[in-house]
Amino acid sequence: MKLLLDIGNSSVNWALEQGGQLTIDGVFSYDKNNFDKNLQKNLSFLQIPTKILVANVAGNKVFADLEYWVNQRWQLKCWQPSVSAKFNQLKNSYNNTQEMGIDRWLAMVAAWEEHKTALCVVGCGTALTIDSIDSQGNHLGGYIVPGIELMQQALIMKTESINVSTNKHVSIAYAQGTQTAINNGAFFATTAMIDRVVMNLSDQLKTSPKCIIFGGMAELIGRLLKNKFQHESNLVLYGLLIVHKAYQ
Numbered sequence: 001m002k003l004l005l006d007i008g009n010s011s012v013n014w015a016l017e018q019g020g021q022l023t024i025d026g027v028f029s030y031d032k033n034n035f036d037k038n039l040q041k042n043l044s045f046l047q048i049p050t051k052i053l054v055a056n057v058a059g060n061k062v063f064a065d066l067e068y069w070v071n072q073r074w075q076l077k078c079w080q081p082s083v084s085a086k087f088n089q090l091k092n093s094y095n096n097t098q099e100m101g102i103d104r105w106l107a108m109v110a111a112w113e114e115h116k117t118a119l120c121v122v123g124c125g126t127a128l129t130i131d132s133i134d135s136q137g138n139h140l141g142g143y144i145v146p147g148i149e150l151m152q153q154a155l156i157m158k159t160e161s162i163n164v165s166t167n168k169h170v171s172i173a174y175a176q177g178t179q180t181a182i183n184n185g186a187f188f189a190t191t192a193m194i195d196r197v198v199m200n201l202s203d204q205l206k207t208s209p210k211c212i213i214f215g216g217m218a219e220l221i222g223r224l225l226k227n228k229f230q231h232e233s234n235l236v237l238y239g240l241l242i243v244h245k246a247y248q
Contacts, residue, residue: 104142125217
């Protein structure tokens, strides 16, 4: 039994793998200053795994805290991959692959290995990421912009005259109040960008790409998109499993 961890900037997605399938999964928010306590609260009930696979974009301190907790509890070490120039037919467009977040790369690996066609892969977490891949597996490049919550918080924090709380009401309708305008504006900006990327990619490739969406806000954002997106809740974890298997 393997324990798979996708450590993002504010939450951890985890799953147990047996026989190539994810059997149990979950998600929890965490505080970087008390990461060991968050692990103890959310993962201490698990039986000892055979291996622990990690995709981490939260920095070295979080990974060090994880390794210490894992060693103290199970006397195990963590395995983590790095972003590479290619994986099978999938080719990374970045000259410096280490600039790319491992979660983006693993999501593309998982999506490509499953579909092997032109793809638009969208991650909806603290940041919104969009990556385009052609039918030969060439990563054409991508975009990174603030996610829904960051967009809302930045506007409130940097604008003195706006003093409202944020919410996650899923709508892009005209608003008749500031709070609703901030909420709906963030969703409109996000969905408009995603749909525009899909439109541009379709025009460039002369075919409609397979569209995949993942991350904590994926289900909410997906409801508003004009293009049909397939929601994959554990896309990064599947990519982590695929890469680990290839290097064993």
